Amino acid sequence: MTGVALQCRMSVAAYLVLFAFGQAHAAGCLFAAQGEGHVAAVIDARSFRLDDGREIRLAGIEPAGTDKAKGAAALAAVIGGRDVTLHGDDDTPDRYGRQTAFVFAKGTETSVQSELLRRGEALFAADVADRDCAGTLAAAEGSAVQAKIGIWSAPTAIKNTESPGDILAGIGRFTVAEGKVLSVRQAGSVTYLNFGRNWTQDFAATISRRMIPAFEAAGLSPKSLENRRIRVRGFVSSRGGPRIEVLRVGQIEILDGK
Template sequence: MHRTAIASLAAALLTGASPAAACEGLRMAPGGLVTEVVDGDTVLLDSGLAVRLIGTQAPKLPLGRDDVSAWPLAPEAKAALENLALRREVQLGYGGEEKDRYGRALAHLFVGSGDSLVWAQMHMIEAGLARVYSFPDNRRCLDQLLAGEARARAERLGIWTDPYYSVRAADRPDEWLDRAGGYELVEGRVLLADKNGPRVYLNFGRFWKEDFTAVIEAPALRLFERDGLDPLLLEGALVRIRGWVDDRDGPRIEVTHPEQIEVVARP
């Protein structure tokens, strides 16, 4: 059964989570031998299959793109995944959409065999060399990964010592508006949760054309409803929202599934 990061909006404090040792409920499949580590969240197998470690985002490398600069700690993240997985047998676990538009497998990666499997996603996140990055069609085990990320952040491991990855203050968007186009974690108190037509707006300031806003469109609202969650109940709550920032009437993040919102403190 699918478990969400916030089982209900009345009792959704991730700080109280106690993650299990490994992700369960997946469709397991043989993987093969890892022949190359592309970066901190992508590997190549001896079959020629590229595997994207679903649920995580490691610091990015240019990978031959002239217009892309390496993110801080990108070489360290790649080295950590190499130390874990390179030239080792792996198994793949699927918990949602199984291929992306590039033909890469979207899978949880388990390194080793028998009872000694290491869940690569959790390994990278707990080391502070990746953060949780999720999709509405691939939500398995995000609660565990979010709890692992919270531990790494609390211990200031890896990326959590670098300002590039800092959690942004929702009430000070002028300090990070230049991050528009990037993937960010933004934390603040919801001043107003309001439904207007088919969408819900979570407003973090009094001037919606300037302040930070999270937008939940109709398809995402159906996922909230399916999980028994009402985002309007977030009014007054201190929350952390993750996603891609755009600049439309002030900085915004579109929330496409419930796990993008972590409740830090209830109203």
């Protein structure tokens, strides 16, 4: 992990949210109330069951690491046996019957998601459309990165794009990688941010044509990322070399000061 990477400078998060701590609002994820309840059991790193039987899945974050027991213990340390309130735009259960929500332990103003991110026990998923909420979560993660706590205490927490094999080892998992974009090329309806010269083996981030208007609306063209040092987050797939598909502008952070 480089010194530049730890500075959390200008970032292209959801709608160009700044990762600077003072920019985020404390209650940025306080959406409409979706109910409340008592935590009866923690299921995994971001899911728990209320005493009325409802299963809740934490929105806006991804598990940090592959140790499921450790992830569940981290969540239990924050909300185990506590009363909580649920907030969000939609309380419709997903296809697995889980209600996705932002969760607050009773008597607190900080979401469970922010607390896990602050402790380095979760990763910001960059899938939050609300600007204030995205800024809150990004700032919480940024504080853990700077403090090198939790997952960020390991030098390999952020993958180096010059080591595509390390990224490929995390296929199917949510991963954060950083490096310099050596070239930007379009092939059909896909734009490739290439981090190496060997396009069949090196790491690349891909942006579909349908995403280009969102980048332009954010004042950022993919071509402008050429020769920039960036951090990209998302699920790793393999199409020749390791790939992360960019589905949202917030998955990319610009790390250099250009």
